[in-house]
Amino acid sequence: xxxxxxxxxxxxxxxxxxxxxMVRLVWFGFAxxxxxNPIEFITRNTGDWTLYFLCLTLSVTPLRRMTKWNWLIRxxxxxxxxxxxxxxxxxxxxxxxxxxxxxxxxxxDVVKRPFITVGFFAFLLFIPLAVTSTNGMVRRLGGKRxxxxxxxxxxxxxxxxxxxxxxxxxxxxxxxPILFGGIIVVLLALRLYWRxxxxxxxxxxx
Amino acid sequence: MLIKRNQNGLDIPFSSEITPRAVFESRRQFVKQLAVGSIxxxxxxxxxxxQAFAQTAGAQKLAxxxxxxxxxxxxxxxxxxVTTYNNFYEFGTDKSDPAEHSGxxxxxxxxxxxxxxxxxxxxxxxxxxxxxxxxxERIYRLRCVEGWSMVIxxxxxxxxxxxxxxxxxxxxxxxxxxxxxxxxxxPGLRSPVLEWPYVEGLRMDEASHPLALLALxxxxxxxxxxxxxxxxxxVPWKYGFKSAKxxxxxxxxxxxPKTAWNISAPQEYGFYxxxxxxxxxxxWSQASERRIGEDGFFARKRKTLMFNGYSExxxxxxxxxxxxxx
Numbered sequence: 001x002x003x004x005x006x007x008x009x010x011x012x013x014x015x016x017x018x019x020x021x022m023v024r025l026v027w028f029g030f031a032x033x034x035x036x037n038p039i040e041f042i043t044r045n046t047g048d049w050t051l052y053f054l055c056l057t058l059s060v061t062p063l064r065r066m067t068k069w070n071w072l073i074r075x076x077x078x079x080x081x082x083x084x085x086x087x088x089x090x091x092x093x094x095x096x097x098x099x100x101x102x103x104x105x106x107x108x109d110v111v112k113r114p115f116i117t118v119g120f121f122a123f124l125l126f127i128p129l130a131v132t133s134t135n136g137m138v139r140r141l142g143g144k145r146x147x148x149x150x151x152x153x154x155x156x157x158x159x160x161x162x163x164x165x166x167x168x169x170x171x172x173x174x175x176x177p178i179l180f181g182g183i184i185v186v187l188l189a190l191r192l193y194w195r196x197x198x199x200x201x202x203x204x205x206x
Numbered sequence: 207m208l209i210k211r212n213q214n215g216l217d218i219p220f221s222s223e224i225t226p227r228a229v230f231e232s233r234r235q236f237v238k239q240l241a242v243g244s245i246x247x248x249x250x251x252x253x254x255x256x257q258a259f260a261q262t263a264g265a266q267k268l269a270x271x272x273x274x275x276x277x278x279x280x281x282x283x284x285x286x287x288v289t290t291y292n293n294f295y296e297f298g299t300d301k302s303d304p305a306e307h308s309g310x311x312x313x314x315x316x317x318x319x320x321x322x323x324x325x326x327x328x329x330x331x332x333x334x335x336x337x338x339x340x341x342x343e344r345i346y347r348l349r350c351v352e353g354w355s356m357v358i359x360x361x362x363x364x365x366x367x368x369x370x371x372x373x374x375x376x377x378x379x380x381x382x383x384x385x386x387x388x389x390x391x392x393p394g395l396r397s398p399v400l401e402w403p404y405v406e407g408l409r410m411d412e413a414s415h416p417l418a419l420l421a422l423x424x425x426x427x428x429x430x431x432x433x434x435x436x437x438x439x440x441v442p443w444k445y446g447f448k449s450a451k452x453x454x455x456x457x458x459x460x461x462x463p464k465t466a467w468n469i470s471a472p473q474e475y476g477f478y479x480x481x482x483x484x485x486x487x488x489x490w491s492q493a494s495e496r497r498i499g500e501d502g503f504f505a506r507k508r509k510t511l512m513f514n515g516y517s518e519x520x521x522x523x524x525x526x527x528x529x530x531x532x
Binding site for chain 1: 286287290291299301302354397399400470471474486487488489490491496498499506507
């Protein structure tokens, strides 16, 4: 068990580490190291980091069950919010640099291109989770309802993978979508497995 | 005895003597003005074109005359961007991979086998290809199917010069270009992303159009490995992937060639793949493009032009539904 002091210390460290990818982007921007197509670089990089943080967030519960390190749960919210933070940067890059805030044009793109439709939908679903991430909101919603709402992440993560998959399909290059899709499948399958095992153990308690 | 030597005792120029990009670009501008205004005789033009555009240390210079008929008015893209950001799947799928992994490509000796529906099948080595027709410099726009574009000063000559030499028969309706596929030299071949070797193709009248270029160099030098050394085609009115790189075989055929991207995703990459702002790729719009290195961070993308602005090829497609034959 971690003391309150240790918890806040670890939180500071995670916060600083979570900002590093963005700091790196800003630094690359000033040092002219974003390559020949800076906007593509930023779009892909922020998309990648959304996915990394989604994987990290979803691995907290399985890791906690396997190691019995219950204190891990105290860092999950920050990881989830970082996933949302990079998703916001990813979406903003798309809205700003690809469409220059022309919402009509952007919506046309969203409707017409399946991979954007899916990514956009996943982003929309993500917003209520970020909004209700505070302690106050948990209280206001009540634990049960809050938990139900936050299960949306089980939909958001696969949609994110589908978005990535369809984007890469254009270039016939599936190595990364397969890797991250595999990670997400394992993380979700573990939950399903534990749930079914629990049902078998305590059928009456349903 | 007077022997010109540098202080470092070698005949290698100091880095300070290598043409800085700004100077190179102002020379480009000068050459362009010469070409466009036709204010100077060809001798002067040749002089201007022969200036050293040194970019890659040790790269072989290639003398060529500017062909004023094919000088895009756009500003040429920086050499660094052209050589570090491109697709060449034989070296990996990232656009930085070709520059990083093409060092293993051996471009000398190199031969192209020319066969199929022709009267004079032959095998040409790179030296005879360099001598086959007078080398010209042409500044072309290049539009990638992914939505970005560049402007590149190529060196080469019209593919039609080669076609005439091998005397196609009446059966020759298409030309097929086959890229080298050697696992030892090309690490990307280990990945099954495309069917290897990479094959591209053109209809005979497209291949014979004077704009279709057989390129052996760019920026005053031989082609860098990552840009398709030692010999490639450049078809500026089509998306970049139609311009096959590092060619080892050219076949003249009766039937339409089965081309690499068309095999892998026929609904996304048609045989023709003419640049066309009205026909979207299923995953993204083709109405606009981002000019690499020029359109600033906060600039809107520029409108893509029909046939990439090369309207002189429109007559090749009269009566064809370009939405169907995309």
